[in-house]
Amino acid sequence: MPYGINFSSDEMVDFLIKVLDSDPECFVFVDSEARVIWLNKAYQSYLNVKLEEAQGKPVVDVIPNTRLQVVVKTGIPELGKVQNINGRRAIVNRIPLFKDGKIIVAIGKVLFKTKKEFAELVSKLKEEVDCYKRELNEIYTSKWKFEDIITCSPNLIHVKDLAQKVAPVDVNVMILGESGSGKELLAHSIHSASTRSSKPFVCINCAAIPENIMESELFGYEPGAFTNAKSNGKLGKLEIANNGTVFLDEIGDMPPFMQAKLLRFLQEGELEKVGSVKPVSVNVRVICATNRNIQKMVEDGIFRADLYYRLSSIILKIPPLRERPEDIELLCDHFLKSITEKWAIPLKKIDKEALEILKNYYWPGNVRELQHLLETLCCITDGNIIKAKALPSYLFGQSDSAMLKNNELRRISLSNINSDGNNKYICSDVINSKEKELLEEVLRNTGGNKRKAAEMLGIHRTTLYYKLRKYNMQYKVN
Numbered sequence: 193m194p195y196g197i198n199f200s201s202d203e204m205v206d207f208l209i210k211v212l213d214s215d216p217e218c219f220v221f222v223d224s225e226a227r228v229i230w231l232n233k234a235y236q237s238y239l240n241v242k243l244e245e246a247q248g249k250p251v252v253d254v255i256p257n258t259r260l261q262v263v264v265k266t267g268i269p270e271l272g273k274v275q276n277i278n279g280r281r282a283i284v285n286r287i288p289l290f291k292d293g294k295i296i297v298a299i300g301k302v303l304f305k306t307k308k309e310f311a312e313l314v315s316k317l318k319e320e321v322d323c324y325k326r327e328l329n330e331i332y333t334s335k336w337k338f339e340d341i342i343t344c345s346p347n348l349i350h351v352k353d354l355a356q357k358v359a360p361v362d363v364n365v366m367i368l369g370e371s372g373s374g375k376e377l378l379a380h381s382i383h384s385a386s387t388r389s390s391k392p393f394v395c396i397n398c399a400a401i402p403e404n405i406m407e408s409e410l411f412g413y414e415p416g417a418f419t420n421a422k423s424n425g426k427l428g429k430l431e432i433a434n435n436g437t438v439f440l441d442e443i444g445d446m447p448p449f450m451q452a453k454l455l456r457f458l459q460e461g462e463l464e465k466v467g468s469v470k471p472v473s474v475n476v477r478v479i480c481a482t483n484r485n486i487q488k489m490v491e492d493g494i495f496r497a498d499l500y501y502r503l504s505s506i507i508l509k510i511p512p513l514r515e516r517p518e519d520i521e522l523l524c525d526h527f528l529k530s531i532t533e534k535w536a537i538p539l540k541k542i543d544k545e546a547l548e549i550l551k552n553y554y555w556p557g558n559v560r561e562l563q564h565l566l567e568t569l570c571c572i573t574d575g576n577i578i579k580a581k582a583l584p585s586y587l588f589g590q591s592d593s594a595m596l597k598n599n600e601l602r603r604i605s606l607s608n609i610n611s612d613g614n615n616k617y618i619c620s621d622v623i624n625s626k627e628k629e630l631l632e633e634v635l636r637n638t639g640g641n642k643r644k645a646a647e648m649l650g651i652h653r654t655t656l657y658y659k660l661r662k663y664n665m666q667y668k669v670n
């Protein structure tokens with residue numbers, strides 16, 4: 193009974209009939225034997241039939257291609273189905289209603305009656321789907337190819353050659369190398385040259401995902417799996433990558449409980465979403481990367497040996513930029529060209545003296561650091577030649593304090609493990625407070641600029657964000 197209205201049952205029925213008769217959509221009610229009880233005015237005119245003629249007749253004799261007789265038997269609703277009615281396609285919902293566990297009525301509703309309305313809906317939906325597909329493709333495709341790896345260093349050329357050989361073979365690859373040395377670039381290139389290139393390439397930064405949501409991010413969840421879960425559930429990144437490649441960046445930062453779950457997934461090729469016991473088969477190739485000393489982590493029992501062997505069928509080690517000074521000139525030319533093109537300004541060149549200084553620098557942030565430096569230099573240089581005097585002072589001389597800080601932080605990150613004999617991943621308070629102190633100092637020196645701070649520390653920005661969250665440190669985002 194509607195609130196505030198005192199209707200008798202008969203009045204209520206009259207009221208509902210009036211409501212449905214004034215509705216432009218079509219409704220039909222059938223009994224448990226699929227005989228027509230009632231259809232509204234819109235449906236009568238759509239079918240060109242009078243109510244008295246239709247009432248009591250089997251619905252199959254009144255409505256072409258209906259399945260209401262099936263729905264009253266199965267009790268299973270059918271939603272959004274296409275039905276051909278008198279040569280016109282319509283979208284219909286068929287819903288059974290139960291009383292005391294028995295079906296008493298089934299309702300049929302025609303959502304769109306004409307071809308035009310149907311075509312309009314389909315084209316609107318298609319537009320939406322295309323838009324989502326485009327977005328998805330942008331997010332989940334590889335952005336780089338082997339041609340994008342600029343190098344003349346024999347060591348890196350060797351790594352690139354090896355990667356090109358393994359790209360078409362469906363093996364898992366582990367990429368090692370310092371922060372900013374091009375691990376992600378190589379992972380994209382491998383996927384682009386693989387037989388999976390037309391399928392998704394999904395990047396997961398293991399250091400950037402908070403531990404408490406990592407399982408649902410990777411494996412997805414069922415509707416209502418936990419408080420605040422989306423009502424439709426959520427696809428995990430691994431399932432999104434099905435038939436494609438998943439890139440697990442910073443794999444050394446994956447917490448132990450997730451290492452165990454990932455291993456099980458790799459062994460069985462099946463995953464269980466959070467809140468589900470039904471496994472889903474998923475086929476992915478895994479490329480992973482880390483800047484940590486993962487072999488040492490395995491020896492120390494911090495990273496599971498069985499998972500390490502699963503992931504490292506092929507190991508590719510990218511040499512740091514400081515070990516390939518011959519690449520500096522090539523990379524400078526490459527980046528200066530792309531930066532000036534992007535900004536639509538005249539091409540700038542770097543002079544010999546400045547180049548020598550760059551070749552002798554330690555490059556803790558590797559190619560990323562060089563790229564950012566060149567952007568800054570393009571910004572501040574008026575003429576077309578970048579001279580040595582324009583270079584920042586920290587590039588001159590290797591005993592620079594930022595470099596020492598960077599090394600110290602790396603040492604601390606690597607020793608971020610408690611050797612309590614249980615091989616647990618626990619950071620001691622001393623190490624944590626030391627790391628926090630260093631982060632604070634570097635952020636103070638960069639005026640809170642996180643991009644610069646990450647560069648100085650030679651860590652990825654996402655790792656920096658992760659550490660700031662870990663220590664509850666609030667800094668203005670810039």
Ligand SMILES: Nc1ncnc2c1ncn2[C@@H]1O[C@H](COP(=O)(O)OP(=O)(O)OP(=O)(O)O)[C@@H](O)[C@H]1O
Pocket residue numbers: 340341342343369370371372373374375376377378441483559560563651652653
């Ligand atoms: N050899 C190269 N040629 C051209 N660009 C490169 C090269 N190496 C790295 N880069 C560029 O440097 C930047 C950093 O590279 P990338 O993100 O692949 O490094 P990474 O090792 O994955 O870093 P991190 O460990 O911090 O995630 C990117 O913009 C990448 O395109």
